[in-house]
Amino acid sequence: MARIRCRGQLVRWLSIGFLISAALVIAQPALADVTGNTTTKGSRLEVLTRSGLEALAAEQLAPPPEPPWYRYASSSACPGARPGGGGADDLCSTAVLLCAGNTPEQGLGPAVYVFRREVDAAGDPVAGAAGNWDRWRYTCLPQLVPGASNALTVEMIQDAFSDTDFTVPTVNIQPEGDLTLVNLPTFFEAKFPESGYGPGEIDEVDPARMLGHRVEVRPVLKSITYHLGDQTLGPTTSLGGPYPNGDVRATYARPGTHEVRADIVYTGQFRVGGSDWFDIPGEVDLTGTAVTLTVAEAKSRLVTN
Numbered sequence: 001m002a003r004i005r006c007r008g009q010l011v012r013w014l015s016i017g018f019l020i021s022a023a024l025v026i027a028q029p030a031l032a033d034v035t036g037n038t039t040t041k042g043s044r045l046e047v048l049t050r051s052g053l054e055a056l057a058a059e060q061l062a063p064p065p066e067p068p069w070y071r072y073a074s075s076s077a078c079p080g081a082r083p084g085g086g087g088a089d090d091l092c093s094t095a096v097l098l099c100a101g102n103t104p105e106q107g108l109g110p111a112v113y114v115f116r117r118e119v120d121a122a123g124d125p126v127a128g129a130a131g132n133w134d135r136w137r138y139t140c141l142p143q144l145v146p147g148a149s150n151a152l153t154v155e156m157i158q159d160a161f162s163d164t165d166f167t168v169p170t171v172n173i174q175p176e177g178d179l180t181l182v183n184l185p186t187f188f189e190a191k192f193p194e195s196g197y198g199p200g201e202i203d204e205v206d207p208a209r210m211l212g213h214r215v216e217v218r219p220v221l222k223s224i225t226y227h228l229g230d231q232t233l234g235p236t237t238s239l240g241g242p243y244p245n246g247d248v249r250a251t252y253a254r255p256g257t258h259e260v261r262a263d264i265v266y267t268g269q270f271r272v273g274g275s276d277w278f279d280i281p282g283e284v285d286l287t288g289t290a291v292t293l294t295v296a297e298a299k300s301r302l303v304t305n
Contacts, residue, residue, distance in 0.1 A: 048114055048139040050105065053146075060146045070116045071123065073133060074145040077111035083133050091275040099140035099154070100279070107140030108154035108281055114138060114145055150211050152272065154281065160205045161217045161268045161280050167196030168286045169224065169262045173293055174242045182255055182297045187246040190224055190239045190262045199266075214273055219266040222283060229258020229293065235265065252295040261288035 048056075056072060063069050073083035078092035091110055099109030115133040118126045125132075143151040169190035173180070180186040192198040199221040207214060223235030228250045240248030252258070268280035 045113075045135070045138045048137045048141070048145075050107070050141055050144065052137075053139060053141055053144040056146050057144070067118075067120075069119050069121065069123075071119050071125075072146045073115045074112040074139075074142060074148050074151075075115070077113050077138050081113055083115050091272050091278070093276060093278075096154075096278045098138070102140055104155065107142075108158070109140045110142065110152075110154060111138050111140050112142040112145060112148075112151075150213075152211055152213050152215070156210065157205075157215060157217065157270045158280055158282060160209055160215070161270065162282075162284060164203055164217060164219065164268075164284075165196045166219060166264075166266060166284060166286055167192050167198040167201075168288050169193075169198075169239075169264055170289060171226070171260050171262050171291060172242075173260065173291070174246070178291055179294050179296060180252065182252055182295060185243075185249050185251050186293075187243050188226055188228065188240045188248045188250070188260070188262075189242060189246060190226075190248075190264075215270060217268055217270045217280065218277075219268055219284075222265040222267045224265075225263045227259070227261050227263065227288075227290075229256075229260060255295050255297040258293045258295065259290040260293045261290040263287050 059070075060072075075081040075083050076091060077095040077098060079094070095110040095112070098111040099107055102108055113135050114137040116136045117133050120126055139145065142148060143153050145151070169192050172189040172191050174187040174189070175181075175184070197203050197219055199219055202216050202218045205215045205217060221237060223237060224239070225232060225234035225236075226240070226248055230252070231250055233248055233250070236248070238247050240246050264286050266284045266286070267282075268284070269277040270280055271277050
């Protein structure tokens with residue numbers, strides 16, 4: 001896999017509410033619009049659910065005895081999209097956000113417009129319908145649209161992201177040497193090894209796995225939980241730091257040994273071709289490698305010269 005290093009704070013570009021509002025503003029007023037996952041009629045497109053798409057597939061296999069008969073096509077749910085005029089590489093915010101928050105049964109998207117046109121018994125467009133596709137519905141299950149090909153789905157990206165070679169932080173302890181003293185403030189810092197992909201590092205998924213599409217993913221730090229033996233700090237987004245300003249610290253009241261580790265939770269983002277970055281549903285929990293911290297007790301003694 002190709003790697004691009006780009007450590008640093010990840011910035012969410014815009015809020016979901018703003019993006020959906022903007023999408024509705026720029027939609028062509030002459031065409032039906034879409035908003036949310038509810039089924040509504042009138043000026044809005046209806047949502048095709050799994051059962052509806054299965055009914056369309058059955059209709060294609062066994063057409064009704066009498067007309068009208070239809071053929072179906074799809075395109076990315078972006079303003080002005082038409083069948084054959086774009087695909088998953090032309091993702092826009094609308095196509096992803098229309099399916100945000102869905103369950104897998106509802107479909108994770110990206111949303112596609114479903115087009116249809118009337119055909120005759122031989123399957124040829126009826127007079128006047130040769131190039132006239134009607135934008136008819138939309139769905140968050142692009143792979144189930146009859147005739148769909150090369151349908152990249154968020155589920156596929158989600159599966160690929162879960163297989164990323166994530167880096168798991170180790171814990172650097174100060175005082176150095178994994179040795180501290182009773183009642184001495186001890187500082188902890190999460191360090192990311194060079195191997196694997198950490199926060200903000202971009203991994204390019206094998207195109208063969210993505211139906212030929214160029215898909216990139218990057219982990220996003222959600223939280224770290226520090227297990228420090230007899231106490232736990234977090235979850236937090238802090239990486240800690242050394243003395244004197246590190247904000248992940250602990251003081252031990254008794255001598256002994258403790259297993260210390262940092263567990264991390266990643267979320268993720270993806271982009272397809274030249275698209276914006278979009279959130280990947282779900283998260284990945286990883287357990288850090290433990291190191292042994294020894295807490296010793298300093299004892300004073302009188303020395304005479």
